[in-house]
Amino acid sequence: MIELRDVAYTYGRGELFAGINLTLAPGSFHFLTGPSGAGKTTFLKLCYGELISTHGTVSLFGKDVRDMTRDDVALSRRRIGVVHQDCQFLDHLPVSENVALPLTASGRHAEIEPNLSDLLGWVGLSGQAAQRPPQLSGGERQRAALARAVITSPDVIIADEPTGNIDWEMSQRLLTLLVELNRMGKAVMVATHDLNLIRAAKAQVQARVLRLKDRQLQAAGADL
Amino acid sequence: MSGWLTSVIALVVGDREADRVVPPTGFTATLTVFTSAAMAFLAVFALALSLATDRLADRWAAELARTSTLRISAPAGQLGPQTEAALRLLETTPGVASARALTTEEQRDLLTPWFGAELPLETLPIPQLIEIVEEGDGYDPTGLRARLQAEVPGAVLDDHTRWREPLVEAASRLRGLGIVSLVLIGGATAAMITLAAQAALAANAQVIRVLRLVGAQDAYIARAFVRRFTLRAMAGAAIGMLAGLLGILLLPRADIAGGFLTGLGFRGTGWLLPLLIPPLAGVVAFFATRSAALRSLKEQS
Structure with missing residues (x-):
């Protein structure tokens, strides 16, 4: 559904990350971790077409974002549910x-x-x-x-630090909702610093944990 | 179906939910209504000016074209006989309906604005004026001048051509000014509404971000702004139009006061023309806002 191939993103001052390959398949559950400033939010924005990669290809439902008009991106967004940390x-x-x-x-x-x-x-x-x-x-x-x-x-749910401003009990409740959605076949990707949340999720669902570090996307499941 | 046609249909049909996505208040709402009202008010007067000058041009042309003046300058003893000779000649001239010599009082009245009421007309060598009223296709001025030269040597025929042409031209230019004013008012309205729409779009950047996040297409976002601004412009223009019409109605009536400015107004079906101002303001607002919205959305992406 969402596919990233050799993706890089460069800001004015330098390369944020490079060589990223990832496929968000139906029913998959991914956590995205990494230190502040590693580019988690930017990475998520690439995943839902808010930003365009400076290198490589991001495909939303089989279509290269670079070839999509603003209206095409809007139509794709209807298949991607996005939860921001600041909830606008x-x-x-x-x-x-x-x-x-x-x-x-x-x-x-x-x-x-x-x-x-x-x-x-x-x-x-x-x-x-x-x-x-x-x-x-x-x-x-x-x-x-x-x-x-x-x-x-939607087919995909992307959440950026959804538990950043709430207590543990509420985090658990939100996680339960995300897990329920995942069990319904939705692909879920959650960016978070909260390792306890990831551990709690891994107890309920087969989740893959990715870490953005040193400009690379690494598998981090073994650390948890 | 082209984008603007879809937008027009959406504008007419309306979408209650879509209308609500833009916050209802803000200075741009007041600005749009006020601008439209002011411009419609001015448009009513520009339209009235245009129509009045149109009528004036026709009236001046018609009045001056149907009358002429014969001026007889002669020594005191010959003025009377030459006047009578001229009147006899005019009676037999084809195309002349009537001709009469102006009385001393009438000539005094004509000179009073320049020389005052106490003018001793009898002591001054004032030429005698004869008013000629034409009929049918009028007389042949060249033939009449030739006959006058032979029979009334002191007579000078003024067929008003030199007065009529500049007056008609002046009226025509005034009418042109009225039309230019209407175009400028339309342009100024479009510019003001464009600025107001851009300000509203900038002020609602978060609304646009949220709408984009949930998958709203540009046309949907633009429509919410376009419909609101179009309806506001129409409402403002309706208020301005009514105020303008009231202003026109309160002007002194032409037949009481006389003069050009007091003749400003509408006659007959002309009163229906101002009713076109609100829908025209709506059309201007529709295209101005749509263009501004789509441009802003492109810039904000």
Whole structure:
């Protein structure tokens, strides 16, 4: 679904990483770790077409990102649910409309009604549906972001430090949601510093752990 | 189907959810409504000016074309006989409906604005004026001048050509100015709405980021802004148009006060023309916002 071949990314001041090869297949679960500044967020942005690699090929669902128009990338995004660490929302809309936004933006209005209440219940936000995002706690925002990321039933879920601002209990709850989605056949990639979260996940699902270090993507499962 | 046509259809049909993705408030909303209202207000007056000058040009041309003046300058003893001779000659001239010598009072009235009311007209060698009203295709000025030269040597025929042409030209230029004003108003409206749309897009950068994140295509994002700005521009233009029409209605009536400026206004079906201003403002806003939105989205990508 998402394939990176010999990918490099160079900022103005130097090469962030190079020679990266990775395939996110259906049902796969990847963790991405590495020191701060190693390029985890940049790597994830390459995976969902937000950035274009300076070398190599990134393919989204069989199509080279370099050959895609902005609208093509937008169409691909509908198959990739993204959860950011800072969880950006439209603050003037209630949580329910924010969660339904991917369906609204893709003109799938008929799917909102049957999916929204179930999904809000699944992430434990039924009681917060009418609230505005600024009224939510950190954990509630993370769960709302996850609900928004999965409402279109995407093939891939990419989460960037989804547990960065929440307590351990809430992290476990989010992890459970991600594991459930993975068991439904979704490919999941999570960037995190939280080794305890990775250990907890490995107890539930066959997850591959990757580490961005010294400008290379390395397998890091043995370290955990 | 071309992109703009799809956008027009989406604009008419509307999408409640899509409309809500852009925050409803902001200074750009006020700016757009105010700009459109002000421009529509000015457009009403420019339109009225254009139509009034059109009517004025026609009236001046028609009035001056149907009348002429014969001026008789002669020594005191010959002025009366030459006037009578001229009137007799004019009575038999084809194309002349009537001819009459202006009375002393009428001639005094004509000179009063320049010399004051106390002018002793009897003591001054004032030429006698004869007003000629034409009929049908009018008279032959060359033939009439030849006959006058032979029979009334002190007569000078003024067929108003030298007055009529510059007046009609002036009216025509005023009408042109009105049209240029309308075009400039349209351009200024487009420029202001473009700036307001760009400001709104810049102010809503996070909204755009979120929409892109969830897979919204450029047309969808642009549509949310375009529909809002188009409707605001139309609403503002409707307010400005009504204010403009009210202003026109409150002007003194031409038949009471006379004069050019008081003749500014609409007649008959002309009152329907200002109704075109709000939809035209909508069209201008639609294309200005769409162009600005798509350009900004390209730059922000």
